Amino acid sequence: MLIISRVLVFLICPVTVFAGINDNPFGGIKSSSMGGMVTSIAFDGSSSYSNPATMTFLKKNYIDVGINYSSPKSIFLMNTGNKYYNSKSNSLPISLFGVYKFTDKVDLGLAINNIFQNNISWDESWAGKYICISNKTDVQNFQPTISYRVNKKFSIGGGLMFTMYHQQVAKALNYESVNGAPIVNYNLKGSALGLNLGLNYNEKKWHLGLSVRTGLNYKNAKGDATFKNVPSSLSANGILPSGSIEATSSIKLPSVISLGAAYELDENWLVTMDLNIYNWSNIDSLKITTTNYENCSFNVKQDLSSSYAIRFGAKYIQSKNLSIRGGFAFDLSPVLDTYVNPAFPDANKFTYTGGLSYQFKKSLTADVYVGYSDIKERKEVKNVNNFNGTFKSNALIGGIGLSYEF
Amino acid sequence: MNFKTCVVIFCLSIVACKPNLDEPRYTSGSASFMRFVAIGDDFGAGYTNGALTLKGQLSAVPNLIAGKFQLAEGGIFTQAFMPEGSGAGVDIVNNILTGSGYLSSYINCQNKSSLMILKNSFDPSNQNWLGAKHYNNYCLPSLKSFQCYSQFTGKSYPVGNLFYHRMASDTGSSGLSSTVLGDAQFLNATFVMVWIGSSDVYNYAFSGGVGEVGGLTTNDITPVDTFQNAINYIFSGLTGAGQSGIVANIPGIEDIPYFNALPYNALKLTSQQATALNATSPAGINFIEGENALVIAVETGGLIRQIKKGEYILNIINADSVICGGWGTPQKPIPANYVLDSVEVSKITSRISIFNSNLKTAANDNGFAFFDFNRFMANLKSGYSFSGISATSNMFYGGAVSLDGFHLTPRGYALAANECVKAINLKYKSNLPLINIVEYSGVVFP
Missing domain, CATH: 3.40.50.1110 (SGNH hydrolase)
Structure with a gap:
């Protein structure tokens, strides 16, 4: 207990501020605690996602389950002097990873995890209601994986990503009823296939990884739009629908190229560095189209450019049972100036993480981490949606996991 | 620092996480807004x-x-x-x-x-x-x-x-x-x-x-x-x-909906309607299929004419009166005091x-x-x-x-x-x- 408390002091107290808006960890709890994602070396079953090639260097079979937590907080100071805070929008996605030694050289893996998340909601009556009241997007991945160890140093791996996209968006429509503006809720689902490919090279104390995940193209996400507060006169004259209507959208998530290196300083210390390159360039708007009612569509102008994230992590083996981890990441925002909007109030982001693993039985390890993303202040003066003011966000993130090895 | 203290600090740090931005100081410049x-x-x-x-x-x-x-x-x-x-x-x-x-x-x-x-x-x-x-x-x-x-x-x-x-x-x-x-x-x-x-x-x-x-x-x-x-x-x-x-x-009349709600050419006719109206229309008034200028009464002399672009009909005459009431035709010209x-x-x-x-x-x-x-x-x-x-x-x-x-x-x-x-x-x-x-x-x- 004493050790744990000291570790907690080490992890938490020196960090001035902790939090990230879409900063859900996409990999396992261990690599999340080291700045987000480690592609050069495998810690457990989550390597089937972070870099499929690395899992064949694991010495055992793994099953890992994790629960992630993210609580983004945003403020918008409008150029009118009004201040708005986002509503509470916590999420708790669960991940499951497994790796199985099929032969000496071939490992089979499975990753079931959340690989993209945007979760923001505002009050229904807030000033940005005609742009966006809430935008909850998540992408669930189901990925069978295989990896092959070519020789003692080098391996390759690949996984087929079956992904499901789910988007729930709400906004107000520019017509007014006696009960306020009509609100439309969109609920859309889609699916797409992708590939997750990796290379891994190990030389003495060095570990190098390259992973490429293809873009995900949800060409035909489908669902419906439902309404409330529609004035009866406007449904009677056909300006607005009287019931729910069909909605479609088309979203592309970027391909991601990751380069990672890890170095063992000594028996106890490991340091890692990763670079992720996100190819966002092909999105020009967040758009949901509604059948027969163009005035009910959702269309937020968006211009995203390719961006990158750079991550640093360290692991210290404190004792046979306890490892301590820490990390830092910088994410460059893909959202260009003048395009910042309440559906995606993104900005450059610094993330600090810390965590530990405690092996309480021979084959069972508990992992925990907390993190804070400090999302930089972003001022819009010539916003494309004519919504000018300053956004500032942060997020508290964290997760707990259980790792079973056999 | 013991474990409990740290838990308290941790909890406080979560509460303190809410981001904040300060409003600028507003000034009146060289004006005074006092009264x-x-x-x-x-x-x-x-x-x-x-x-x-x-x-x-x-x-x-x-x-x-x-x-x-x-x-x-x-x-x-x-x-x-x-x-x-x-x-x-x-x-x-x-x-x-x-x-x-x-x-x-x-x-x-x-x-x-x-x-x-x-x-x-x-x-x-x-x-x-x-x-x-x-x-x-x-x-x-x-x-x-x-x-x-x-x-x-x-x-x-x-x-x-x-x-x-x-x-x-x-x-x-x-x-x-x-x-x-x-x-x-x-x-x-x-x-x-x-x-x-x-x-x-x-x-x-x-x-x-x-x-x-x-x-x-x-x-x-x-x-x-x-x-x-x-x-x-x-x-x-x-x-x-x-x-x-x-x-x-003062706003301009061309920008005020009251005078522009009913366009001058709001009389929409089929070819049959146009032919029928032409049969009884006085000289100088000719209707065609599609949009036609409305017929108005001239202020003096009991004459009628078609309204011109740039002249306005007051928003007392509504679209229903034209579509179904027959207003704006030679039989029912729009009264002069409803027209500018x-x-x-x-x-x-x-x-x-x-x-x-x-x-x-x-x-x-x-x-x-x-x-x-x-x-x-x-x-x-x-x-x-x-x-x-x-x-x-x-x-x-x-x-x-x-x-x-x-x-x-x-x-x-x-x-x-x-x-x-x-x-x-x-x-x-x-x-x-x-x-x-x-x-x-x-x-x-x-």
Whole structure:
């Protein structure tokens, strides 16, 4: 207990501020605690996602389950002097990873995890209601994986990503009823296939990884739009629908190229560095189209450019049972100036993480981490949606996991 | 530090996580917003949906600006509030008092669901005198420039201006009435808004051109020298001690939905209908398949003709009357007093242009900021964008012009107030924040 408390002091107290808006960890709890994602070396079953090639260097079979937590907080100071805070929008996605030694050289893996998340909601009556009241997007991945160890140093791996996209968006429509503006809720689902490919090279104390995940193209996400507060006169004259209507959208998530290196300083210390390159360039708007009612569509102008994230992590083996981890990441925002909007109030982001693993039985390890993303202040003066003011966000993130090895 | 302490710190750090941003410090620049007085007519009063209502007064441009002034040492801004409800309106066309208008759904002559404007009944108690007080907003519906300083507007004269009679500082029993300008002067304003002239021109337009050009009765267009004198009186009464302020001007008729709701070529005919009408039409009138200019009565001699582009039909004639009622054909020409012909239109536009140039000169001479309301209404045709949406001057769906087709909705007034704030910031180097337009309602649908 004493050790744990000291570790907690080490992890938490020196960090001035902790939090990230879409900063859900996409990999396992261990690599999340080291700045987000480690592609050069495998810690457990989550390597089937972070870099499929690395899992064949694991010495055992793994099953890992994790629960992630993210609580983004945003403020918008409008150029009118009004201040708005986002509503509470916590999420708790669960991940499951497994790796199985099929032969000496071939490992089979499975990753079931959340690989993209945007979760923001505002009050229904807030000033940005005609742009966006809430935008909850998540992408669930189901990925069978295989990896092959070519020789003692080098391996390759690949996984087929079956992904499901789910988007729930709400906004107000520019017509007014006696009960306020009509609100439309969109609920859309889609699916797409992708590939997750990796290379891994190990030389003495060095570990190098390259992973490429293809873009995900949800060409035909489908669902419906439902309404409330529609004035009866406007449904009677056909300006607005009287019931729910069909909605479609088309979203592309970027391909991601990751380069990672890890170095063992000594028996106890490991340091890692990763670079992720996100190819966002092909999105020009967040758009949901509604059948027969163009005035009910959702269309937020968006211009995203390719961006990158750079991550640093360290692991210290404190004792046979306890490892301590820490990390830092910088994410460059893909959202260009003048395009910042309440559906995606993104900005450059610094993330600090810390965590530990405690092996309480021979084959069972508990992992925990907390993190804070400090999302930089972003001022819009010539916003494309004519919504000018300053956004500032942060997020508290964290997760707990259980790792079973056999 | 023990474990418990750390847990407490950890919990506090979560609570402290809420991001924060500080508002800038607002300053009045070289102006002083301490005592703000507005003088003018319907637009500055917040007249909306054909009446002066509490809701409209709360979104009156001077009141919205005053709200921003208060962030930079501005004082309180008082108004002679109407009781909550339907307010009081002057129906110039029918010369009666009414309540405010509202939208209602009905089945039109083509058996389709459509929208019509109904009016609340008038509550005479809304005219009651509020007692001997002074206010900050002396923008009064129907007030003409020269009426600002005229005792004939006051309580001793039953004709006067009923909106002034409610709030005049005197009882009206002495035989000498207080004047609007006199009451406005009482407050020793440090900042003045002058937004006068629309009633000087538009009463004539609403009457269908029945009044005189250069007369002083209700439906007349004010003489040029009278208008200029009135402006001089207003400025000499309210400035002279280093006051700052803003002047706003008069909108153009081509930008006002009331005169443009029914286009000149609203008569849509099939080829059979055109042939049938041509068989009975007098010489010079010829109908074709598609859009045709409406037929109007000429003012004298019982003649009829087709209306020309640039002439206007008052919004008393609605689309139903044309589509199903047969109005606008040789058999049922639109009466002359519902039409502004090209001669009347040119009188209106030339007089607006003179008055606006007088107002601009007055603003310059007195070092005031200037809100070009005329340009604002022109821009409102294509619309103003804000917070992801826009508002235009389209009837009903545009959201900025109220049901009377002339005055604005709270949202429209908020947009206008924003332009005033920008003009004031520019002129006096103040840094007042803008008005949050979405907080103000547009047209409310039933």
